[in-house]
Amino acid sequence: MKQQAVGKQTVKFDNPPIILSHASVVGEMEGQGPLASYFDQIEPDPAFGKDSWEEGESEMVRRACQTAISKSGITKSDIRYIFGGDLLGQLIGTTFGLKDFDIPVFGLYGACSTCGESLSLAAMTVAAGYAANALAVTSSHYGSAEKQFRFPLEYGNQRPLSATWTVTGSGAFIVSSTNTEQPMNQYPHITSVTTGKIVDYGVRDNMNMGACMAPAAADVIYQCLTDLQMKPTQFDKIITGDLGKIGSEILIKLLLDNGYDIISQHMDCGVEIYDNDKQDTHSGGSGCGCSAVTLSGYILHQMKEHIWQRVLFVPTGALLSTVSFNEGQTIPGTAHALVIEQKKE
Amino acid sequence: MKIKQNDDAYNKYVDAITPKHNSFINCANAFWIGGLICIIGQAIYDLSMNYFDCNKEDAASWTSTILVLLSVILTGFNVYKKIAKLGGAGALVPITGFANSVAAPTIEYQKEGEVFGKGVKVFTIAGPVILFGVFTSWVLGVIYWILKIAGIV
Numbered sequence: 001m002k003q004q005a006v007g008k009q010t011v012k013f014d015n016p017p018i019i020l021s022h023a024s025v026v027g028e029m030e031g032q033g034p035l036a037s038y039f040d041q042i043e044p045d046p047a048f049g050k051d052s053w054e055e056g057e058s059e060m061v062r063r064a065c066q067t068a069i070s071k072s073g074i075t076k077s078d079i080r081y082i083f084g085g086d087l088l089g090q091l092i093g094t095t096f097g098l099k100d101f102d103i104p105v106f107g108l109y110g111a112c113s114t115c116g117e118s119l120s121l122a123a124m125t126v127a128a129g130y131a132a133n134a135l136a137v138t139s140s141h142y143g144s145a146e147k148q149f150r151f152p153l154e155y156g157n158q159r160p161l162s163a164t165w166t167v168t169g170s171g172a173f174i175v176s177s178t179n180t181e182q183p184m185n186q187y188p189h190i191t192s193v194t195t196g197k198i199v200d201y202g203v204r205d206n207m208n209m210g211a212c213m214a215p216a217a218a219d220v221i222y223q224c225l226t227d228l229q230m231k232p233t234q235f236d237k238i239i240t241g242d243l244g245k246i247g248s249e250i251l252i253k254l255l256l257d258n259g260y261d262i263i264s265q266h267m268d269c270g271v272e273i274y275d276n277d278k279q280d281t282h283s284g285g286s287g288c289g290c291s292a293v294t295l296s297g298y299i300l301h302q303m304k305e306h307i308w309q310r311v312l313f314v315p316t317g318a319l320l321s322t323v324s325f326n327e328g329q330t331i332p333g334t335a336h337a338l339v340i341e342q343k344k345e
Numbered sequence: 346m347k348i349k350q351n352d353d354a355y356n357k358y359v360d361a362i363t364p365k366h367n368s369f370i371n372c373a374n375a376f377w378i379g380g381l382i383c384i385i386g387q388a389i390y391d392l393s394m395n396y397f398d399c400n401k402e403d404a405a406s407w408t409s410t411i412l413v414l415l416s417v418i419l420t421g422f423n424v425y426k427k428i429a430k431l432g433g434a435g436a437l438v439p440i441t442g443f444a445n446s447v448a449a450p451t452i453e454y455q456k457e458g459e460v461f462g463k464g465v466k467v468f469t470i471a472g473p474v475i476l477f478g479v480f481t482s483w484v485l486g487v488i489y490w491i492l493k494i495a496g497i498v
Binding site for chain 1: 346347350352358359362363364366420421425426427436437446449454456469470
């Protein structure tokens with residue numbers, strides 16, 4: 001078999017897997033944002049008809065997977081693996097959402113970068129021939145995340161301007177294999193994945209996640225462009241997960257210092273998902289759901305409409321827990337980069 | 346990456362570009378919201394003295410009780426959060442803020458049961474206030490006792 005690993009951290013697929021189908025389920029706040037019309041389901045009940053935020057998050061995961069499967073034309077039994085993750089301790093959002101699907105599961109944690117991690121692993125698995133179809137799913141929920149990482153929802157405090165707002169949403173993607181006879185050019189392809197390292201610039205402010213994650217995003221974008229020997233101008237968009245306004249500004253500067261100007265290509269899911277002035281979300285949206293629903297809803301729509309042919313999708317994550325934070329540790333970041341292409345038919 | 350900033354330089358840069366709340370506006374909001382809560386307290390106190398024949402101690406107890414009740418009701422309707430967002434410390438320092446910090450976790454952790462949910466988590470935010478409040482009054486009590494023995498007070 002030909003070597004598909006290129007450069008230091010990238011895998012470039014000989015037969016790039018496709019995203020056969022995808023689905024997004026979001027909460028009310030996201031449903032009032034500028035991307036509302038792109039989502040499959042907007043649920044006004046924050047508990048998704050269940051008793052708690054956590055059960056609600058699981059229900060959201062279940063609905064996202066179910067919708068992706070129904071839209072795909074294949075059945076549940078055609079899916080060999082699920083790669084899933086969320087922000088909650090021991091991945092309870094994912095576990096209880098997936099337990100009735102009866103499909104083998106890999107539970108993943110990459111903080112808010114999990115969407116990139118799950119898609120990368122699903123793509124690698126199907127490209128290697130270990131499965132014909134794999135499902136990648138991630139979720140986050142404002143209520144459950146606030147409860148775990150910050151304060152109870154009803155507690156009154158002032159959020160700094162650099163704080164982000166956890167997106168209530170789940171995105172699911174069915175990744176399927178292709179071969180030279182059937183390149184399936186009508187679907188978007190994941191042509192390469194660059195796995196990110198843990199990057200720590202010593203930031204300790206958990207209310208400024210953008211600053212914690214921007215160096216990791218810069219690092220993986222730099223490595224991806226170097227490994228593939230490409231220039232930012234060869235992409236229609238370079239899309240980060242949830243850096244927010246401040247993190248985006250830092251990312252652009254860090255890459256400029258390293259000789260890559262991405263200012264005209266860069267877009268951030270966290271900045272796009274809310275109308276910051278009207279919805280008072282400060283620096284933007286965050287969470288595993290943020291990049292997942294923006295990819296599923298907005299980005300893949302733009303690609304199917306041939307508005308964008310090639311994008312670099314870079315979900316970003318801040319690696320902390322309340323324990324590491326209280327014990328005074330820094331907040332490292334991580335990010336994974338995927339090249340997604342839509343061929344002209 | 347080729348060029349990596351050192352941590353100190355990066356943190357300084359982050360600090361420089363991160364927007365901050367305007368302290369003057371924040372202080373002004375804290376002043377009028379905190380002041381308003383105190384006026385409501387004073388009104389309850391005066392009303393109970395003048396119209397309900399309370400003595401000083403009873404009037405003070407009614408004042409705290411009613412303020413706490415109001416805060417808990419507003420917390421339940423998710424209104425206190427909005428007041429605190431605007432008022433900051435002006436809404437957190439008065440007794441109403443304390444009540445909010447006890448009511449909020451009780452609502453949030455209700456789902457985790459009577460003992461391990463509400464029972465364990467009820468003072469997650471207010472716990473330090475109680476602990477250090479009691480400890481401080483104990484220290485002051487000891488100082489007062491020593492000064493009294495020494496004949497200074």
